[in-house]
Amino acid sequence: MSRSDWAYLSNDLIYITLALFALSFLSYAYETAFSLRANKADGGKYLDRAVTTKARKIASILFVVATASLTLAVIARGISAERIPLGNMYEYSITGAMAFALAFLLIGIKFDLGWLGLPSSILILLILGTAITLLYRPSAPLVPALQSSWLVIHVSSAILSGGIFLLSNTVAGAYLWLDRMERKGERSEFAKRLPSLESLDQLSYRLVAFVFPLWTFAVISGAIWAEAAWGRYWGWDPKETWSFITWILFASYLHARVTAGWKGRKAAWLCLIAGSSYLFNYVYINVWGSGRHTYSGL
Amino acid sequence: MSAPELGATSLLRYLWRQLTSMRTALILLLLLGIASIPGSIFPQRTQSPLKVREYFDDDPSGSKWLDRLYLFDVYGSPWFSAVYLLLFVSLVGCVLPRSLHYFKEIFAAPPGAPSLLNTMEGFQVSPARLESAEAWLKKDKFRISRTSDSIAAEKGYLRETGNLLFHLSLIVVLLGIAASSVFGMRGEAIVNVGERFINTPTNYDNLTPGRFFSLESLPPFTIKVNNFSASYDRKTSQALDYELRVTTKDSLDSSEVNQIVKVNEPLTFGSTRVYLQANGYSPLVTVRDSQNLVKFEGPVPFLPQDSNLGSIGAIKVPDMQPQIGFVSSFFPTAARDEVRGGFSSFPELLDPRLLVSVWKGDLKMDEGVPQSIYRIDTEEMERIGLWALSIGESYAFEVGSITLNGVVPWVNLQVVRDPGKQYALFGSILAITGLLISLFIRQRRIWVRQVGGNIEIAGLALNKLPGLEDEIGRMIREIGDQK
């Protein structure tokens, strides 16, 4: 196969992936809608478990297949460009979505995350949809500034951290939603099947504690690379500034939990704020910002 | 009344205690984050001086205010430095006493069991004996202090070590950064292919030494630029590779070495490194006066304006009577359309063209005001000609002529001495290590007390990491089995 064949294959796979995630999303939505409606109809007493279990199962299988297809798409993109697929924002987005989906599945082995399938599949659809429509760039070689083995180390750790921060934020978001519901009264019949607030709080914390060192590493490897490529390891370039801010926010989050004993609502909000600063760095600084991280024409 | 005596010293002591609390350090760290935001919103002089100038052109009075608040020099501003310095003092004041305290703590026995265990975490009652609990805790490497009817045990002291390591290393990082700015230097020089760069202050286009860097201590290396090749994608003009070939000498009488420089592969001379930062073209021109005497000859670096290296530049000939200036554009591959007029359609020299607009009058070069080498202030000048030259071509104007003899590439070399960077890196690596330790080591206490025929067990997770209850559960199961 020629390089352009691989590029076409990768694009086709992205479209297939989109379709698969859309189907998975629909099944999750069906599961949710069914249990919500069943709740209304009979006062929440009798939920036909057979229907929801089946819908959930189909949705999960579709999610796994979609993730596999996405992984293949990323690999094919890499083969077509003869390098790691981390050269422009289109590639960061598909690789980031892959990191998110894989983290979701891997962590799902230990914790039951099926109930997060709905928001997760929406998020992935959004990321991939914007990537293929707005951010798409033909597969091409790297600009000289990116021709370095640090690309692999720095960018993959940064993007991977991004995927997992996003997951921790999804969990924190779910926490806040359920917390509100509980404060207003009882959980709805549907929400009763979701994990306890306590375990959501712990999960979101564990995710952050797990990626924070990786994120620190991403920032430091960026600095080492910047020393080799730009002649200074830190220059308050907008991307550097915002990764510093993100770092401080997540560090405060961890610190607040460990020494000040923050948990629950306050911690969840802080987690969301810190996650938004990552997202801001990714979206805003890449697209509208200036600075040295904007070499690849996105 | 003793109030007046309390005054100054106790206030100072109070302030110092506030400043050096962990909480203040955290708040200052957050503040440092907030303080760094404006620098990502407003253009910074150190990064994009041209954008700052645009701000001033667009809105002079507003910009003046912004400038008074140092919003164009955020990272060098007094208020940013104030946060940075306070954080530094706070860290030192917080960490050093803690280290002392910690070293005492290392050898201390765990504090005795509280009288009521059932209010503590993971409280359980078991029929096992106190001795088997003690044996279990010992086997699991808990540090133990024991009374006749109770045991206090603690484990995970390493967490505090990690915590301290983290904070101490942040100080190393900050010191490294300070060392770089005080003892380091950086400078830039544009060098045409074929020329030699000798590392002396006069050969720099700009040079910023640190406060304690003496210009005499510039290492005496030379770099001869032999060749610069750039390749580009035919369709997208995207750069594929830059390669600079140089011959270097560490000092005037050391031997010559041929080296290759790339964007990610700088040259190294001791603690000084030289980076390939940018490139462009220098048209080689000859300017003659009306007697056909050569008044100017040589390469003139032009400043690229777009990704196809369409560039602007100025050729100034102060020796002619009257003075002559050429406001020029250079296109390595000339093209033309209705909207843009002349432009460059590809960054390589496929069809180079030099556009000159000839001005006569006063170049104002003797007024001592530093001028851009790429621009001419034509306010008091008069335009006397306009032409597009290709290589080998001459253009005669009212009082002389200009010839384009050829074009050579130039490269921008950035020379940096950064003596603190190893410390900053070393500090950061230690900091991550410390952080990992303090995040993932569980420090916890477990207390056991004999109450009647049973023992009560409970504990305290000092850094609130989960797992204590499981651990107590496991302990009870295992000492139960032994009986």
Ligand code: HEM
């Ligand atoms: C102190 C130095 C650096 C820091 C703190 C830094 C920080 C970051 C961060 C936080 C990201 C994550 C993605 C995001 O949030 O947008 C990122 C991505 C990236 N970095 Fe860096 N970086 C540094 C230096 C470098 C250097 C020297 C290069 C290459 C010459 C580089 C190339 C990239 C690329 C290609 C990406 C992925 C694309 C993107 O998201 O913009 N970085 N960097």
